Amino acid sequence: MMESIVSFANDIVWSKALVYGLLLTGILFTFMMRFFQVRHFKEMIRLMFQGEKSPTGISSFQAIAVSLAGRVGTGNIVGVATAIFIGGPGAVFWMWATAFLGASSAFIESTLGQIYKKEINGQYRGGPAYYIESGIKGKTGRIYGIVFALVTILSVGLLLPGVQSNAIASSMKNAFGLNPWIIAIVLAVLLALIIFGGIKAIANVATAVVPFMAIVYIGLAFVIIIINIDAVPGLIAMIFKSAFGVEAAFGGIFGAMIEIGVKRGLYSNEAGQGTGPHAAAAAEVSHPAKQGLVQAFSVYIDTLLVCTATALMILMSGTFNTTDGGTNKDGSPHLMHDNGIYVQSADGSKDVTGTAMYAQAGIDKAFKGDSYTFDPGYSGFGSYFIAIALFFFAFTTILAYYYIAETNVSYIIPSDKQKIWIILVRLILIAATVYGCVKTADVAWAMGDLGVGMMAWLNIVAIWILHKPALRALRDFENQKKQKGTGKYAIYKPAPDEVPNAKFWHEDYPKRLKEFELEDK
Template sequence: MLDIINDILWGKILIVLLIAVGIGFTLASRFVQFRHFGRMFRILSASQAFRRDKHGHLSSFQALLLSVAGRVGGGNIAGVAVAITLGGPGAIFWMWVVGLMGMATSYLECTLAQTYKTAEPNGTYRGGPAYYIARGLGSQWRWLALLYSALLLVTFGFGFTALQSYAVATSLDDAFGVPVLFTGIAMAVIVGLIIFGGVKRIARVTEVLVPVMAVGYLLVAIVVLALNVTRLPEVFLLIVHSAFGLEQAIGGGIGAAIMMGVKRGLFSNEAGLGSAPNVAAVAYVPHPANQGIVQAFSVFIDTLIICSATAFIILLSGIYDPASTADIGGVALTQASLAEHVGEWGRSFVSIALLLFGFSTILYNYYLGENSLNFFSRQNVTLFNAFRVAIIALCAWGATTDLGTVFGFADVTMGFLALANLIALIMLFKPGLRIMRDFDAQIAAGVEQPIFDAGKFTDLDIDPAAWDIEPEDLLARQQPAASPSSS
C-alpha cells in the first residue's frame, strides 16, 4: 500500500506540482533566488540580522540557524546515499535542480509566512502555512489549514523523528558496534529530559554545535575533493550523463534518477513542505521578503553544498558500484566511502556528524509538532504531555525499525504534506508576488532597507500588530534624493 501511494504521489502528482511552483515562481519573480543571491549575504551581515527586537524575537540569522539545523540531518548523509543507490548518480543532478528551484519555493512560502504571521498577547509571533492558508485564503479554507497542521504533526512530529532515530542508531552501530536498541533507548531518555525541561537551553547549544559540525563536515569534503581533484570532471560528467540515461544500467534508469532526486532533494531541503516557514515566521524582520531571501539561502546551503559534499565523497570512492552496492546502502555507504578516502576515522566522523545533525533535527521536529498542536488547541498541557511521551517512544521504536518501512512511511506523509502546501502556494502566488514587488520597488527607489507597511495591504487580512517596526529600522530607512528627471 505504501508503494502504491508513493507511486501515485511522487510518480505523477508531486513532480508536476513541484516543477510548476518552483519554475513558475522562478519565472514570475524574474529569478528572484539569483537576483537577490548577493543580498542574502548583505542581509545576514547587517546589524539588524543579529539583533533581537524589544520582545526578544528570533533574529533573521537565528532563524536561519534553526532552519539549517532542521534541514541538515539524515537526508544529507543517509538520504543522498539512498538516492545514489536506488536512482544512480543522475539522482544528484535532479537533486540540484530541485534545490535551485526550491530556493524560489522557499522564498515564496517563507515570505508568505512572515506576511501572515500573527502577534500573540505576550508579544511573540506565531505563523507558518496553517496561518497563511487560514488568513490568506479565507475562512472557507480553514479545513485545509487544519489538514496541513495534522499532516505536519504526523510527518515531522512522528515520521521524521523515527527516521532520524534510525539514521543515528544504524550509524553508531556501523562505526562503533553499539546495538541499535541501546542507542534508541539512550536517545529516548535524552530527548525526554530535553522536551520535558530544558528545550530552550539545549536548542541554544545546538545552534552552536550544528554550524560547527556542518563546517567540519564541509572541510573534510574539501580534503576529499583536493585528494581527487583530477577526477572531478569525470564524476561531474557521470552525474550529468546518468541524469539523462546516457550511462548503462545505473539504478533504475532516468525515471528512477528523476524520482529519487526529487524525493530525496525535497526530503533534505524541505522546500515546498512548509516546515521552515514555521520558524521563519517567528523572526523579527523589517520586511517579509528579508526572511524569504534568507530562507532561500538555507536551501542553497543544504542541497547545493552539504548534499553535494556527500555525493562527491561517495562517487569519488571505489566503494560505490551499481552492480554490488545492494548490501551497502544508506549511511553505511557514506561511512565506507569516507573511510576509504581518509582512513577508518572517517567512519566515526560520519557517525558523530549524523548524531549531532539527527539530534538537533529531532528537537526541530518536536518544535514543529508542538506548533501544529498549538494551532488546534493552545496551552493544553495534557495534550502536549501526551505528544512528548509519543516522541520518546518513537525515538526508541525508530532506532530498531527497517529502513524501507521508515522511509516509506515518511515518503507518504511528506507527500500529502507537500500536496496540501503546494496547493496553497499556487493559490497565494499573487500575494507573494505583490510582497516581492513592494520590496523590489523600494530597492529600485534607492531605499537601503525596505520597510513593510501593512496599511498598504489591508485587503490581505494581515495582522497590523505583527508589523510594529522597530524605531531604529525606521530611522535606518534611507529615502533617495529627488533626481532631476523626477522634479
C-alpha cells in the same frame, strides 16, 4: 501488514504528479521572480547575519539555524546514498535542480509565513496552517488549515523522527558497535531535556550545533576532494551525462533517476514541503521578504553544499551500484552499473536502502587509497566521522520536528488547553524516536516519505492559491532597496486591502515602530 499499508499509501501520494508538479512549481515561481536566486544571492548572505531579534522573536540567523536543523539531516547523507543507488549518479543533478528551483518555493512559503504570523503567548507563531486560514478566509480556510496542521503533527511528530533516529542508531552500531537500545535511551533523555525549553532552547542548540557540523562536514569533504582532485572532473561529467541518459549504463533508469532525485532532494531541503515557514515566522524582521530570502539561501546550504559533499565522497569511493528495482533468481538486485559493490549482510541479504555505510566507506577509501577494499564490518575514520555527523545532524532535525509539531498544536488548540496536548506531542515524538532506533531502515524511510509527500501536496496547492502577496512583498523590498541603496532598512507597510488578515503588520508592528521612535527621541 504495516509495510504494505505504508507502501500502498506512498504509491498514491508520490505519484508522478507530485514529482513533476514540484519541478514545475519551482520553474514557474523562478520565472515570476526573475531568477531572484541569482539576483539576490549577496543579499541573502547579508540578511542572514542581520541582528534583528526581540523577546518575542528570534534572529534571522537563529531562524535559519532552526530551518537548517530541519533540512540538514539524514537526507543529506543516507538520502544521497539512496538516490545514487536507485537513480545512479545522475540523481545528484536532479537534487541540484530541485534545490535551485525549490529556493523559489522556499521563498514564497517562508514569506507567507512572515506575512501572516501571529503573536501567541509571547511567541511568534506561523506556518502553512496560519497562512492558509488567513489567506483563504472563511470556513474553507479554517478547515484546510486544520487538515494541514493535523497532517503535519502526524508527519513530524510520528512518521519522520524514526528516519533520523534509525540513521543515528545504525551508523553508531556500525562505527562503535553500540546497541540501538542504548542510543534510543540517550536520544530520549536529550530530547526531553531540550524540547521542554521551547523555541528559545531549540534555537540556541541549533545555532551552536548546525553551523559547526556543516562547516566541519563540508571541510572534510573538501580535503577528500583535494586528495582525489584528479577524479573530480570525471565525476562531474558522469553526473551530467547520466542525468540526461547520455551514458548508456544509466539510460534505462532515466525516469527513476529524476523521480528519486526530486524525492530525495525534497526530503533533504524541504523546499515547498511546508516545514521551513514555521521557523521563518518565528524570526524578528522588519520585512517578510528578508526572511524569505534567508530561507531560500538555506536550501543552497543544504543541497548544493552538504549533499554535494556527500555525493562526491560516495562517487569517489566507487562503493555504489544502481538497481532498477528488480531482482535476479537468487534475490540479488538487477545492477545497471558495476562500479563497486553493494552492502551485503552476514546472512547474505543485500542492503538497497542506502545506509550511511556508503558514505563511511567513501571517506575511509579516500584516506586509505586505492588499495582499500570495502568491508561492511570495518570501522575506520570514515565510519566514526559519519556516525558523529549523523548524530548531530539528525538529532537537531528531530528538535526542529518538535517545534513544528508544537506550532501546529498551538494553531488547533486554544491557549488555555494547549499544555496537556503539547506534553502529549512531546511524549509521542520521543516514543517515535525510540521506535525508529530499533526498526528496519526500509520501513523508517517509507513512513518518512509518506509524511513528506502528504505535507508537500497540501502546501504546494496552498502556495499556488496564496502566492501573490509574497510576490508583492518581494517587489516592495526591491523598490525600497533601490531607493535607500540597501535592503537593511526596508520596512513592510502593506495597504489594508492588500493582506487584510495580516493583523501583525497592520496593528502590532506599527505600534512597535512608534515605541522605537519615542525611545530614539
